[in-house]
């Protein structure tokens with residue numbers, strides 16, 4: 230298997246993970262930069278749960294289809310302009326996870342309330358404009374909101390994560406949704422009083438940066454892959 234074949238496998242399974250983990254249903258997508266280039270691998274315009282390694286498109290940061298058969302997802306500009314803005318980014322996830330969407334719509338910023346959420350201790354900025362990212366300009370606007378950070382919440386829409394590789398971007402997206410879901414449960418249990426949440430301090434969060442690195446991240450990826458492969462879309466179980 231060549232490096233590109235291996236990357237294609239990663240992108241396909243990353244997309245299927247997004248669907249299996251409930252971060253997206255018919256919509257949402259993960260992509261990976263082809264190392265050392267201004268091009269990236271991305272699925273065609275179907276549910277991420279249906280992504281196949283052999284059917285990925287190659288698109289460049291100007292939004293041009295370089296190779297592959299089929300129509301790209303309409304929000305490919307999210308990926309194109311993130312890779313254009315950030316040379317350090319090798320993987321991008323865009324999904325519509327429900328708990329994250331809920332947080333944006335009650336005006337609550339993401340807060341660190343559990344260990345894996347600590348990887349976002351620097352804050353998750355909000356892209357407040359509603360609607361889809363279907364132009365280069367809106368892609369640039371979103372990339373600007375993410376800035377040098379790891380993610381953005383998109384009001385009434387979803388999230389985008391940007392990391393060094395697609396595996397990490399996918400694991401981080403799963404962590405962010407888990408964190409948001411916990412935050413919502415805590416808020417409900419606290420009668421909606423955000424001041425009662427025992428939010429991690431920066432000092433508490435700092436040592437937990439390892440939750441998205443090395444063996445911890447590999448273990449999370451291994452688990453999500455197993456979940457997606459053993460229970461694929463259409464198996465009748467979830």
Ligand SMILES: [Zn+2]
Pocket residue numbers: 256257304323324325361362386387
């Ligand atoms: Zn979207």
